[in-house]
Amino acid sequence: MNFTRWSARLPGTQRRAARGSEGSVPAARGEYGPRPERPAEGIEDPEHAEDTVDTEVPALEDFSVRDLLGRLPGLVALLYGPEHRIAYVNEAYAAAFGPRTPGATVAATCPEAEELGLLPLLDQVLRSGKPRTVKSRRTVDGGSYTVTCLPVDSPHLEGAGVLVHAADVTDHAEAAERLRASERRHRETAVTLQRSLLPQELEQPDDLRIAATYQPGVADAAVGGDWYDVITLGAGRTALVIGDVMGRGVRAAAVMGQLRTAVRAYARLDLPPHEVLQLLDGLAAEIDASQIATCVYAVHDPNEGKLVYASAGHLPILVRDEDGTVRTAGDPTGPPLGTGGWLHASGSIALPPGSTAVLYTDGLVERRREDIDEGVEALARALAGASGTPQVICGRLLRALGVTAEHDDDVAVLVVQHPARDGADAELFHNAALELLGGVEAAPRARAFASGVLSSWRFPVELRDLGVLATSELVANSLQHGTPPMRLRLRRTDRRLIIEVTDGDDHLPRRRRAETEDEAGRGISIIATIASSWGSRRTPGGGKAVWCEFALPD
Numbered sequence: 259m260n261f262t263r264w265s266a267r268l269p270g271t272q273r274r275a276a277r278g279s280e281g282s283v284p285a286a287r288g289e290y291g292p293r294p295e296r297p298a299e300g301i302e303d304p305e306h307a308e309d310t311v312d313t314e315v316p317a318l319e320d321f322s323v324r325d326l327l328g329r330l331p332g333l334v335a336l337l338y339g340p341e342h343r344i345a346y347v348n349e350a351y352a353a354a355f356g357p358r359t360p361g362a363t364v365a366a367t368c369p370e371a372e373e374l375g376l377l378p379l380l381d382q383v384l385r386s387g388k389p390r391t392v393k394s395r396r397t398v399d400g401g402s403y404t405v406t407c408l409p410v411d412s413p414h415l416e417g418a419g420v421l422v423h424a425a426d427v428t429d430h431a432e433a434a435e436r437l438r439a440s441e442r443r444h445r446e447t448a449v450t451l452q453r454s455l456l457p458q459e460l461e462q463p464d465d466l467r468i469a470a471t472y473q474p475g476v477a478d479a480a481v482g483g484d485w486y487d488v489i490t491l492g493a494g495r496t497a498l499v500i501g502d503v504m505g506r507g508v509r510a511a512a513v514m515g516q517l518r519t520a521v522r523a524y525a526r527l528d529l530p531p532h533e534v535l536q537l538l539d540g541l542a543a544e545i546d547a548s549q550i551a552t553c554v555y556a557v558h559d560p561n562e563g564k565l566v567y568a569s570a571g572h573l574p575i576l577v578r579d580e581d582g583t584v585r586t587a588g589d590p591t592g593p594p595l596g597t598g599g600w601l602h603a604s605g606s607i608a609l610p611p612g613s614t615a616v617l618y619t620d621g622l623v624e625r626r627r628e629d630i631d632e633g634v635e636a637l638a639r640a641l642a643g644a645s646g647t648p649q650v651i652c653g654r655l656l657r658a659l660g661v662t663a664e665h666d667d668d669v670a671v672l673v674v675q676h677p678a679r680d681g682a683d684a685e686l687f688h689n690a691a692l693e694l695l696g697g698v699e700a701a702p703r704a705r706a707f708a709s710g711v712l713s714s715w716r717f718p719v720e721l722r723d724l725g726v727l728a729t730s731e732l733v734a735n736s737l738q739h740g741t742p743p744m745r746l747r748l749r750r751t752d753r754r755l756i757i758e759v760t761d762g763d764d765h766l767p768r769r770r771r772a773e774t775e776d777e778a779g780r781g782i783s784i785i786a787t788i789a790s791s792w793g794s795r796r797t798p799g800g801g802k803a804v805w806c807e808f809a810l811p812d
Contacts, residue, residue: 324346327346327348328348328349330348330350331350332350332423332424332425332426333347333348333350333351333354333355333403333422333423333424333425333426334346334347334348334350334351334421334422334423334424335347335348335351335358335421335422336410336419336420336421336422337364337380337419337420337421337422338410338418338419338420339419340384341363341365342363342364342365342377342380342420343361343362343363343364344358344359344360344361344362344363344364344367344368345360345419346360351424354401354424354426355368355370364376364377364380365377370397373395373396373397373398374392374395374397374403374405374424375392375395376392376405376407376422379392379405379407380407380420380422383407383408383409383420384409384418384420387409387418388409389406389407389408389409390406390407391404391405391406391407392404392405393427394427394430394431394434396431400428401426401428402426402427402428402430402431402432403424403425403426403427403428404424404425404427405422405423405424405425406422406423406424407420407421407422407423408420408421408422408423409421447508448474448507448508448511449474451508451511451512451515452472452474452482452511452514453472455485455511455514455515455518456472456485456486456518457470457486457487457488460488461488461489461490461496462488463488463490463494463496463558464494464560464687464751464752464753464754465494465496465558465560465676465687465751466496466558466674466675466676466677467647467648467674467675467677468488468498468648468672468673468674468675469647469648469649469651469652469672469673470486470488470652470670470671470672470673471652471653471656471669471670471671472484472486472668472669472670473621473656473661473663473665473668473669474668475506475621475665475666475667475668482502482503482505482506482507482510482511482621482667482668483501483502483503483504483505483510483511483513483514483549483551483668484501484502484503484514484619484621484668484669484670485499485500485501485502485503485514485515485517485518485670486499486500486501486617486670486671486672487499487500487518487521487522488672489521489522489525491525491528491557491793491795492528492791492792492793492805492807493756493758493793493803493805493807494559494560494561494749494751494756495528495557495558495559495560496557496558497525497555497556497557498554498555498556498557498558498565498615498617498672498674499518499521499525499553499554499555499556500553500554500572500617500618500619500670500672501514501517501518501521501551501552501553501554501572501595501619502551502552502553502572502619502620502621502668502670503517503549503550503551504549504550504551504552504594505549509546509549510549513542513545513546513549513551514551516541516545517538517541517542517545517551517553517595520537520538520541521534521538521553521555524537524538525555528793528794528795528796529795529796530557530566530568530604530796530798531555531556531557531566531567531568531604532568532590532601532602532603532604533602534555534568535553535555535568535569535570535592535595535602536601536602538553538555538570538595539570539595539596539597539598539600539602540598542595542596543596543597543598546596547596549596550594550595550596550597551570551594551595551596552569552570552571552572552573552594552595552620553569553570553571553572553595554567554568554569554570554572554573554575554617555567555568556568556575556615556617558609558674558676560749561689561747561749563608563609563610563611563676564606564607564608564609565577565587565606565607565608565609565615566604566605566606567587567604567605567606567607568590568592568602568603568604568605569587569590569591569592569605570591570592570593570594570595570602571591571592571593571594571595572591573618573619573620573623573630573634574586574587574588574591574634575587575607575615575616575617576615576616576634576637576638576641577607577608577609577613577614577615577616578613578614578615578616578641578642578644579610579612579613580610580611580612580613580678582642582643583642584638584639584641584642585607585608586634586638587605587607588605589605590602590603590604590605609674609676610676611676611677611678611679612676612677612678613675613676614641614644614648614651614673614674614675614676615673615674615675615676616637616641616651616655616671616672616673616674617671617672617674618637618655618669618670618671618672619668619669619670619671620667621661621665621667621668621669621670622637622655622656622659622661622669622670622671623636623637623659624667633659636658636659637655637658637659640654640655640658640659641655644658647675648673648674648675649673651673651675652671652673655671655673656669656671683752686750686751686752687750687751687752688715688749688750689747689748689749690707690711690747690748690749691745691746691747691748692704692707692745692746692747693743693744693745694733694736694737694744694745694746694759697737698737700733700737700744701730701733701734701737704729704730704733704746705726705729705730705733707746708725708726708729708746708748708757709722709726711748712725712726712748712755715750717755717810718811721755721808721810721811724788724789724808725748725755725757725808727784727788728757728785728788728789728806728808729746729748729757729759731781731782731784731785732746732757732758732759732781732785732804732805732806733746733759734781735759735767735781735782735804736759736760736761736804739763739765739767740761740762740763740801740802741761741762741763741801742761742762743760743761743762744759744760744761744762745759745760745761746758746759747759747760750810752810753809753810754790754807754808754809754810755807755808755810756805756806756807757805757806757807757808758803758804758805759803759804759805760797760801760802760803760804761801761802762799762800762801763801763802764796764797764800764801764802765802766794766795766796766802766804767782767794767804768782769782769783769786770782770783785806789806789807789808790806790807790808790809791806791807792804792805792806792807793805793806
């Protein structure tokens with residue numbers, strides 16, 4: 259192979275002085291003004307033809323291949339024959355891996371070839387006659403190399419040969435590893451923050467069985483703002499929350515943490531779900547106007563057997579009945595949190611004994627190039643066939659929807675089960691209610707009713723007396739400050755006794771310090787002293803409920 263002819267006007271080539279006007283002295287090269295414009299390559303300029311020297315272009319054979327390869331900064335080895343015997347290695351190769359004996363086989367004398375995985379590659383190049391490249395392979399001494407193997411034909415070689423060229427990319431590999439390590443640390447920080455902001459242990463109400471799972475996405479530190487929560491409200495009622503802050507990374511997780519804290523604070527006010535979302539909507543805009551979040555807030559009351567919920571742009575709750583039928587919570591659904599200008603409303607869906615509710619984020623059902631409604635339908639089909647404990651159902655839903663460790667989006671799932679109890683377990687759960695009719699005579703009837711019910715539930719005498727005292731104070735408070743209709747409700751679970759009185763007045767009682775001469779105002783203080791906890795809330799009909807709880811002895 260010959261190089262193409264070089265131009266005769268190479269730098270440093272002597273040129274004759276340009277032909278000037280008669281009697282003038284030719285100027286030295288470069289002394290005055292620019293050089294004459296050079297004619298296009300391949301076109302003879304007869305006017306300046308004699309300005310050039312006809313120089314013979316050297317051929318490739320004029321250069322020493324050994325000298326060229328020896329001066330290359332890359333590592334070069336020339337191999338020949340099917341056994342890959344060494345014909346030549348350059349100085350860079352010998353400096354990196356040591357000198358090699360000509361005629362020896364690569365397999366016997368070049369351990370670096372095995373470390374870099376070159377032996378199969380050399381065979382492939384000989385068979386196919388095509389070059390092959392492997393990138394950033396590492397040797398045992400920590401060096402990284404990108405290696406290209408080229409087929410070589412020569413009448414002086416016994417059979418075909420292979421030219422091996424290796425470039426040392428150790429610095430690049432180490433820089434890439436440092437970058438990957440930095441990304442891993444960033445992701446681990448975001449995941450740790452996200453998990454620390456989620457409940458470390460779910461509250462377990464008496465009447466429900468609950469499990470939840472969270473799985474972060476894997477791509478580009480794709481930790482988002484998915485969260486869930488379970489909040490016991492007292493009197494057997496439970497708030498269930500799931501939400502998703504749009505976006506990824508530490509910022510989304512931080513906003514999520516603030517919203518979750520705010521939800522727990524608002525839940526303590528025992529407001530209806532739509533009022534909780536109304537407060538949360540204003541707060542979300544104040545936290546970060548650029549962050550949009552979706553959320554579902556639902557409340558379960560064991561006395562009503564349903565979920566009362568409000569949704570801010572979130573996906574619908576799914577409920578599976580005991581027979582496998584799956585129902586979807588419908589409207590109302592408002593816009594996401596942080597948009598403002600919307601009045602949220604509450605809806606409800608039945609949650610009878612034996613049913614299971616699923617709250618989830620979009621990472622479970624959303625797929626590229628698929629409508630999200632198709633994902634919700636797929637989840638409903640998976641839920642219809644899912645049974646077992648809430649934790650088992652969580653795992654089955656993730657597998658059915660194809661969520662693996664390589665999933666590209668965050669996933670949060672909250673499974674709530676209202677178990678159907680029978681036998682000895684059912685004996686631990688009882689309800690009793692009395693309509694408080696008439697005037698002041700309702701108080702002694704309430705005390706007698708409470709005493710009889712608590713005795714039939716076989717409570718210890720001390721607990722029974724405290725329950726009767728609490729009933730008397732709650733009923734007296736309602737008769738004095740409330741309006742009809744009034745109702746007393748007693749409820750026992752496997753862990754607590756709950757006493758609740760409802761009436762038609764929406765003014766909530768508050769605990770105050772009674773002076774020595776005061777004849778009233780001590781009822782709530784007495785309740786707060788003898789009970790494990792107490793509280794009050796407004797009821798949907800415009801009245802209120804005041805309740806207290808007693809923990810049962812083990």
